[in-house]
Amino acid sequence: MFPAMIDICTALCSLATQNSGYPMLARTHGQPASPTTVGKEMANFAARLSDIGKSFSEVKILGKFAGAVGNYNADVVAYPEVDWPKVAEEFVRSLGLQLNPYVTQVTYIFCFDI
Structure with a gap:
Protein backbone atom coordinates (compact mmCIF):
# COMPACT_ATOMS: atom_id res chain seq x y z
CA MET A 1 0.00 0.00 0.00
CA PHE A 2 1.18 3.54 -0.62
CA PRO A 3 2.83 5.26 2.38
CA ALA A 4 0.33 8.15 2.48
CA MET A 5 -2.59 5.71 2.43
CA ILE A 6 -1.05 3.79 5.33
CA ASP A 7 -0.67 7.04 7.29
CA ILE A 8 -4.29 7.99 6.60
CA CYS A 9 -5.52 4.51 7.59
CA THR A 10 -3.53 4.74 10.82
CA ALA A 11 -4.99 8.17 11.58
CA LEU A 12 -8.53 6.95 10.82
CA CYS A 13 -8.05 3.93 13.09
CA SER A 14 -6.88 6.24 15.86
CA LEU A 15 -9.91 8.49 15.33
CA ALA A 16 -12.15 5.42 15.38
CA THR A 17 -10.79 4.38 18.76
CA GLN A 18 -10.88 7.89 20.24
CA ASN A 19 -14.44 8.51 19.06
CA SER A 20 -16.00 5.11 19.65
CA GLY A 21 -18.33 6.49 22.31
CA TYR A 22 -19.64 9.53 20.45
CA PRO A 23 -23.09 8.92 18.99
CA MET A 24 -24.23 10.32 15.69
CA LEU A 25 -27.11 9.84 13.31
CA ALA A 26 -26.23 7.52 10.44
CA ARG A 27 -27.62 8.00 6.96
CA THR A 28 -28.82 5.59 4.32
CA HIS A 29 -29.41 6.72 0.75
CA GLY A 30 -28.71 10.24 1.98
CA GLN A 31 -31.56 10.13 4.49
CA PRO A 32 -31.34 10.15 8.30
CA ALA A 33 -31.44 6.59 9.63
CA SER A 34 -30.36 4.70 12.75
CA PRO A 35 -27.88 5.84 15.40
CA THR A 36 -24.23 4.90 15.07
CA THR A 37 -20.96 6.23 16.47
CA VAL A 38 -18.35 8.53 15.00
CA GLY A 39 -15.79 5.81 15.73
CA LYS A 40 -17.66 3.21 13.70
CA GLU A 41 -17.88 5.58 10.73
CA MET A 42 -14.14 6.32 10.94
CA ALA A 43 -13.47 2.57 11.07
CA ASN A 44 -15.59 2.15 7.91
CA PHE A 45 -13.48 4.74 6.07
CA ALA A 46 -10.26 3.06 7.25
CA ALA A 47 -11.45 -0.36 6.08
CA ARG A 48 -12.50 0.95 2.68
CA LEU A 49 -9.23 2.81 2.16
CA SER A 50 -7.28 -0.29 3.18
CA ASP A 51 -9.19 -2.41 0.66
CA ILE A 52 -8.54 0.13 -2.10
CA GLY A 53 -4.83 0.19 -1.19
CA LYS A 54 -4.65 -3.59 -1.46
CA SER A 55 -6.31 -3.42 -4.89
CA PHE A 56 -3.79 -0.80 -6.03
CA SER A 57 -0.86 -2.91 -4.84
CA GLU A 58 -2.02 -5.77 -7.07
CA VAL A 59 -2.05 -3.65 -10.25
Whole structure:
Protein backbone atom coordinates (compact mmCIF):
# COMPACT_ATOMS: atom_id res chain seq x y z
CA MET A 1 0.00 0.00 0.00
CA PHE A 2 1.18 3.54 -0.62
CA PRO A 3 2.83 5.26 2.38
CA ALA A 4 0.33 8.15 2.48
CA MET A 5 -2.59 5.71 2.43
CA ILE A 6 -1.05 3.79 5.33
CA ASP A 7 -0.67 7.04 7.29
CA ILE A 8 -4.29 7.99 6.60
CA CYS A 9 -5.52 4.51 7.59
CA THR A 10 -3.53 4.74 10.82
CA ALA A 11 -4.99 8.17 11.58
CA LEU A 12 -8.53 6.95 10.82
CA CYS A 13 -8.05 3.93 13.09
CA SER A 14 -6.88 6.24 15.86
CA LEU A 15 -9.91 8.49 15.33
CA ALA A 16 -12.15 5.42 15.38
CA THR A 17 -10.79 4.38 18.76
CA GLN A 18 -10.88 7.89 20.24
CA ASN A 19 -14.44 8.51 19.06
CA SER A 20 -16.00 5.11 19.65
CA GLY A 21 -18.33 6.49 22.31
CA TYR A 22 -19.64 9.53 20.45
CA PRO A 23 -23.09 8.92 18.99
CA MET A 24 -24.23 10.32 15.69
CA LEU A 25 -27.11 9.84 13.31
CA ALA A 26 -26.23 7.52 10.44
CA ARG A 27 -27.62 8.00 6.96
CA THR A 28 -28.82 5.59 4.32
CA HIS A 29 -29.41 6.72 0.75
CA GLY A 30 -28.71 10.24 1.98
CA GLN A 31 -31.56 10.13 4.49
CA PRO A 32 -31.34 10.15 8.30
CA ALA A 33 -31.44 6.59 9.63
CA SER A 34 -30.36 4.70 12.75
CA PRO A 35 -27.88 5.84 15.40
CA THR A 36 -24.23 4.90 15.07
CA THR A 37 -20.96 6.23 16.47
CA VAL A 38 -18.35 8.53 15.00
CA GLY A 39 -15.79 5.81 15.73
CA LYS A 40 -17.66 3.21 13.70
CA GLU A 41 -17.88 5.58 10.73
CA MET A 42 -14.14 6.32 10.94
CA ALA A 43 -13.47 2.57 11.07
CA ASN A 44 -15.59 2.15 7.91
CA PHE A 45 -13.48 4.74 6.07
CA ALA A 46 -10.26 3.06 7.25
CA ALA A 47 -11.45 -0.36 6.08
CA ARG A 48 -12.50 0.95 2.68
CA LEU A 49 -9.23 2.81 2.16
CA SER A 50 -7.28 -0.29 3.18
CA ASP A 51 -9.19 -2.41 0.66
CA ILE A 52 -8.54 0.13 -2.10
CA GLY A 53 -4.83 0.19 -1.19
CA LYS A 54 -4.65 -3.59 -1.46
CA SER A 55 -6.31 -3.42 -4.89
CA PHE A 56 -3.79 -0.80 -6.03
CA SER A 57 -0.86 -2.91 -4.84
CA GLU A 58 -2.02 -5.77 -7.07
CA VAL A 59 -2.05 -3.65 -10.25
CA LYS A 60 0.93 -4.26 -12.52
CA ILE A 61 2.35 -0.98 -13.76
CA LEU A 62 3.67 -1.63 -17.24
CA GLY A 63 6.07 0.37 -19.35
CA LYS A 64 6.81 0.26 -23.05
CA PHE A 65 9.87 1.17 -25.07
CA ALA A 66 9.47 -0.27 -28.55
CA GLY A 67 9.07 2.70 -30.84
CA ALA A 68 6.02 4.15 -32.53
CA VAL A 69 4.33 0.88 -33.47
CA GLY A 70 6.07 -1.57 -31.15
CA ASN A 71 8.64 -2.99 -33.60
CA TYR A 72 11.78 -0.97 -32.67
CA ASN A 73 11.91 0.14 -36.34
CA ALA A 74 13.58 3.54 -35.91
CA ASP A 75 15.88 2.17 -33.21
CA VAL A 76 17.08 -0.71 -35.39
CA VAL A 77 17.70 1.60 -38.36
CA ALA A 78 19.74 3.99 -36.21
CA TYR A 79 21.63 1.34 -34.23
CA PRO A 80 21.27 -2.11 -35.84
CA GLU A 81 23.90 -3.69 -33.59
CA VAL A 82 21.91 -3.03 -30.40
CA ASP A 83 19.72 -5.75 -28.89
CA TRP A 84 16.68 -3.47 -28.55
CA PRO A 85 14.36 -5.88 -26.73
CA LYS A 86 17.09 -6.38 -24.09
CA VAL A 87 17.76 -2.63 -23.81
CA ALA A 88 14.03 -1.97 -23.50
CA GLU A 89 13.69 -4.58 -20.75
CA GLU A 90 16.64 -3.16 -18.78
CA PHE A 91 15.52 0.44 -19.19
CA VAL A 92 11.90 -0.12 -18.21
CA ARG A 93 12.91 -2.27 -15.22
CA SER A 94 15.35 0.45 -14.11
CA LEU A 95 12.30 2.67 -13.70
CA GLY A 96 10.65 0.11 -11.44
CA LEU A 97 8.16 -0.97 -14.09
CA GLN A 98 7.41 -4.25 -15.80
CA LEU A 99 8.01 -4.30 -19.56
CA ASN A 100 5.01 -4.77 -21.81
CA PRO A 101 6.66 -6.09 -24.99
CA TYR A 102 3.42 -6.39 -26.98
CA VAL A 103 2.49 -2.80 -27.77
CA THR A 104 1.44 -0.36 -30.44
CA GLN A 105 1.44 3.42 -30.26
CA VAL A 106 -1.37 3.37 -27.73
CA THR A 107 -1.09 1.12 -24.71
CA TYR A 108 -4.04 -1.16 -24.19
CA ILE A 109 -6.06 0.04 -21.23
CA PHE A 110 -6.47 -2.71 -18.69
CA CYS A 111 -9.79 -2.40 -16.94
CA PHE A 112 -9.95 -3.28 -13.30
CA ASP A 113 -12.51 -2.66 -10.62
CA ILE A 114 -11.22 -1.04 -7.48
